[in-house]
Amino acid sequence: MMQKQNKIPHVFFAVVIVLMIASAIFSGRKTWASGDVDLVLLLALDVSASIDAREYQLMREGLANALSSEQVAQAVGAGKTGAIAISVMQWSGFQEQEVKIKWIRVSSREDLLDLSGQVRRMTRRYNGGATDIGGAIKFSRELVNSAPFLTERKTIDIAGDGTNNVNRSPAIERDITVKSGITINGLAVIGEAVTLVDFYTKFVIGGNLAFVENARDYDSFETAMHRKLLREIGSLYLF
Numbered sequence: 001m002m003q004k005q006n007k008i009p010h011v012f013f014a015v016v017i018v019l020m021i022a023s024a025i026f027s028g029r030k031t032w033a034s035g036d037v038d039l040v041l042l043l044a045l046d047v048s049a050s051i052d053a054r055e056y057q058l059m060r061e062g063l064a065n066a067l068s069s070e071q072v073a074q075a076v077g078a079g080k081t082g083a084i085a086i087s088v089m090q091w092s093g094f095q096e097q098e099v100k101i102k103w104i105r106v107s108s109r110e111d112l113l114d115l116s117g118q119v120r121r122m123t124r125r126y127n128g129g130a131t132d133i134g135g136a137i138k139f140s141r142e143l144v145n146s147a148p149f150l151t152e153r154k155t156i157d158i159a160g161d162g163t164n165n166v167n168r169s170p171a172i173e174r175d176i177t178v179k180s181g182i183t184i185n186g187l188a189v190i191g192e193a194v195t196l197v198d199f200y201t202k203f204v205i206g207g208n209l210a211f212v213e214n215a216r217d218y219d220s221f222e223t224a225m226h227r228k229l230l231r232e233i234g235s236l237y238l239f
Contacts, residue, residue, distance in 0.1 A: 036081045036083070036149065036150045036151070037081055037083045037084050037085045037105060037149045037150070037151045038076075038079035038080055038081050038082075038083065038084055038151065038152075038153065038233075038234075039079070039084040039085070039151060039153045039154075039155060039232065039233060040084070040085045040144055040147045040149055040151045040153070040154045040155070041084055041085065041086050041087075041155050041157065041232060041233075042086075042087050042088075042089065042140050042143055042144050042155070042156045042157065043063065043086065043087070043088045043089070043157050043159070044089050044090075044091055044136050044137075044139075044140050044156060044157060044158050044159065045059060045063070045088065045089070045090050045091070045159050045160075046090075046091060046092070046131065046136075046158075046159060046160030046161060046162070047090045047091070047092050047124050047125060047126045047127070047129075048091075048092040048093065048126070048129045048130060048131045048160070048162065049092075049127070049128045049129055049130070050131070050161055050162045051161060051218075054218075055161075055218040056124050058218040058219060058221055058222075059159070059218055059221050060119060060120065060122055061120065061222070062218070062221035062222030062223075062224075062225050063088075063119050063221075063222075063225055064116040064117075064119040064120045065116070065222050065226075066222055066225040066226040066229055067086075067112050067115055067116045067119065067229070068112055068113050068116035069226060070109065071226075071230060072112060072226070072229050072230065072233065073108070073109040073112050075229075075230055075233040075234060076106060076107065076108075076112070076233055077107075077108070078234070079233070079234065081107075082107050083105055083106060083107035084105075084106060084107075084233060085103055085104065085105050085106070085147060085149045085151070086101075086103070086104055086106060086115060087099060087101055087102060087103045087104070087143060087147070088100050088101040088119065088122065089136075089139065089140065089143065090124070090125045090126065091126075091132070091135065091136035091139065092125075092126035092129030092130065092131070092132070093126070093129035093130030093131065093132050093135075093166050094130065094132050094135060094166050094167050095132075095135065096125075096126050096129050096130075096132065096135075097135060097136055097139035097140075098125045098126075099143065100122050100123075100125065101115070101118050101119065101122065103147050103148065103149070105149065130165055130166040131160065131162045131163065131164055131165045131166065132164065132166045132167045133158060133160065133163075133164045133170035133203075133204060134164060134167050134168055134169060134170035134171075134172060134173040134174075135167055135173075136158060136170075137156065137158065137170055137173040137174055137177055137184065137204075138173045138176075138177075140156040140158075140177075141156065141173070141176070141177045141180065141182060144156060144182055145180065145182075153183070154181060154182045154183065155182065155183045155184070155185060155207075155232055156177065156182055156183070156184045156185070157184075157185050157186070157187060157228065157232070158184060158185070158186050158187070158200070158204055158205075159186070159187035159189070159225075160186075160187075160188070160189065161188070161189035161190075161191055161193065161196070161218075162193060162196070163193070163196065163199045164203070169203060170203050170204050171202070171203040171204075174203065174204060174205070174206045175206065177206070177207075178206040178207045181207075182207060183206070183207030183208050183209065183210050184204060184205050184206050184207055184210060185205055185210055185211055185212070185213070185228065185232060186200035186201075186204050186205045186211075186212040186213070187212075187213045187214070187215065187221075187224055187225060187228055188200045188212055188213070188214045188215070189214075189215045189217065189218060189220075189221060189224075190214055190215065190216055190217070191216075191217055196214075197212050197214050200212045211231065213225075213227055213228040213231070
């Protein structure tokens, strides 16, 4: 009788160990399935008064074409998890920010083509507004920090064609955002604002390996966006 009682603790501990191992394996799989990504990327597009209808169309189509490129798909697939998360928002003046495409995990060319289609159908939220870059950064930071993905890299892209003209300096929100572990890059559409790259460099971008990509005008937006995406995701296809 005593021998049977002594066997019970051994069996109990063996069962506990097996359950702990199974739990760890299941937990790991659950984490993976919930959306590990190499990069969380928020694309923040300026739709203020300085952008007319034609320029908005060029910006929207340029982004869609860049996302659907084979080179971007290859860059995504070359990462550790082979996936990134993307969301798209539009911004203008004070308290004028809106998410247009919610977070989506992309891990294939098909996913990127689907996202590209959503961008092509994206309507414009604001017309005739001011340019609140600081507000756009604050709104973007909150979106990125609430993204339901595990990642080591978080990036906000601010794309626009003018300097800040309402609310407080974007450098204030930039600094807060960088301290939270998020990188801010810029895409400056120069046009007649020849010092815009300098403004973005001094007051907008920040964080690990932050940079400003520039486009001469909105006809050049697609090429600039393509370059920027490849550089952010990580690719040898820089041109």
